[in-house]
Amino acid sequence: MSETLTHSQHGTSPLQHQFDDLGQQWHANTIGMWLFLATEILFFGGLFVSYLVYRSTYPEAFAEASRHMDVLAGTVNTAVLIGSSLMMALAVQSAQLGANKLVQRFTLLTMFLGTVFLVIKVWEYYHKYTEQLIPGANFAYEGAMRHQVEMLFVFYFVMTGMHALHMFIGLGLLTYILILARRNAFSREYFFPAEVVGLYWHFVDLVWIFLFPLLYLIGAHYQGPVHK
Amino acid sequence: MTHVSPRRTYYLVFLALMVLTAVTTGVAYLDLGPFNTVVALAIAFLKAGLVVAFFMHVMHLTNLSKLFAVGALVWMVILIALTVSDYWTRQWGVPAQGW
Numbered sequence: 147m148s149e150t151l152t153h154s155q156h157g158t159s160p161l162q163h164q165f166d167d168l169g170q171q172w173h174a175n176t177i178g179m180w181l182f183l184a185t186e187i188l189f190f191g192g193l194f195v196s197y198l199v200y201r202s203t204y205p206e207a208f209a210e211a212s213r214h215m216d217v218l219a220g221t222v223n224t225a226v227l228i229g230s231s232l233m234m235a236l237a238v239q240s241a242q243l244g245a246n247k248l249v250q251r252f253t254l255l256t257m258f259l260g261t262v263f264l265v266i267k268v269w270e271y272y273h274k275y276t277e278q279l280i281p282g283a284n285f286a287y288e289g290a291m292r293h294q295v296e297m298l299f300v301f302y303f304v305m306t307g308m309h310a311l312h313m314f315i316g317l318g319l320l321t322y323i324l325i326l327a328r329r330n331a332f333s334r335e336y337f338f339p340a341e342v343v344g345l346y347w348h349f350v351d352l353v354w355i356f357l358f359p360l361l362y363l364i365g366a367h368y369q370g371p372v373h374k
Numbered sequence: 375m376t377h378v379s380p381r382r383t384y385y386l387v388f389l390a391l392m393v394l395t396a397v398t399t400g401v402a403y404l405d406l407g408p409f410n411t412v413v414a415l416a417i418a419f420l421k422a423g424l425v426v427a428f429f430m431h432v433m434h435l436t437n438l439s440k441l442f443a444v445g446a447l448v449w450m451v452i453l454i455a456l457t458v459s460d461y462w463t464r465q466w467g468v469p470a471q472g473w
Contacts, residue, residue: 172376176439184446191450198454199461217399224395232388235429242378337376341431348429355421358395359414363402367410 160336168335175338179345190353193308197301197360207294212365214279214287215302216270220362223266224354230259231351234344237323241332241340249327249340256347257320260313267310274299302361309357312350319343377434387428394421 165171201208237252278286281299289295323343326332332340398417406413426432432443 173436173439176435177442180435180439180442180446184442184449187446187450188453191453195454195457198458202462217402221395221399225392228388228391228395231391231425231429232384235384235387236381239378239381239384242376345430348425351429352422352425355425356418359398359402359418363399363414364411366402367405369405 160331172338175342176345179342183345183349186349190305190308193301193305194356194360197305200297200301201360201364204291204294204297206368207291208298209365209368210289210291211295211298212362213368214277215362215365216273217362217366219266219270220358223263224358226259226263226266227351227354230256230263231348233259234347238337238340238344241323241327241337242334244333244337246327246330246332249332250324253320253324253327257317257324260317260320260347264310264313267306271303274303298361305357305361309350309353312353316343316347316350319346377431379428379431383428387424390424391421 161168162171165174233252233256237249237256240246240248240252274280275284278284279299281296281303285296285299287295320343323340326339394417398414401413401417402410404410426443432440435443
């Protein structure tokens with residue numbers, strides 16, 4: 147099967163020499179990606195569990211700090227990222243069907259929405275800077291529990307920063323998928339790079355699904371004393 | 375070797391994710407006491423489940439691949455359970471003398 151595919155289409159085989167056939171290659175690709183995602187889940191898991199320890203120790207300070215988040219920007223960004231995941235899913239589906247033109251279109255839309263997300267994120271960071279809410283050198287919050295409030299901003303910048311870094315890497319990977327699609331590399335038999343990059347992009351979406359309520363929304367109903 | 379989902383599935387999952395985002399944002403403004411966090415996490419896990427099941431095609435993986443995906447979740451539970459069992463029990467006090 148793979149033999150005929152390779153030599154009829156572009157001279158070079160998508161079947162790597164260490165695999166018996168494309169089915170085995172697909173199996174190895176998905177297992178490898180899920181193993182990598184397991185390490186990613188534990189990496190972000192470490193951050194989430196630290197957040198859990200600090201938030202359960204200082205619940206009121208965290209709720210107070212969360213009131214300074216831009217809920218509208220966070221909600222819009224959640225919608226943008228879910229939209230990009232939909233485009234990614236459609237790009238992978240197009241690759242599975244060998245529709246390289248559609249892969250290009252949906253990959254570009256995924257990249258566009260990913261970029262919109264990052265632009266909004268940078269805009270939010272800039273506002274945190276002008277409001278002097280960046281922990282460390284530029285933290286001017288003077289209310290009660292100052293240092294505990296500062297802790298949530300530490301989590302905010304570390305977690306959303308690591309998330310944004312993953313998005314930048316994702317944009318790089320999507321560029322690679324775009325190049326493959328322009329070379330008509332995808333077919334019904336060989337679509338694995340698109341699928342594996344899709345898994346990565348959806349994982350980044352998964353992280354944000356937890357970051358959004360835990361960082362932006364925990365102060366929305368907080369009735370405690372308003373400082374500053 | 376692989377399963378191709380119809381586009382309609384993806385559109386429906388997208389719609390469900392958007393509705394759940396609106397719900398989780400709206401509910402955050404109601405004061406439900408400790409249940410605010412419970413509801414927020416329940417919705418987050420539901421959304422994550424939809425993404426994993428439909429966008430990431432976990433249901434159509436081979437059993438060995440599924441084991442890798444489930445394994446990630448298991449290690450995550452161990453990470454949280456062991457850490458929390460330390461931090462959340464430190465205030466329980468020193469055991470009585472005589473042990």
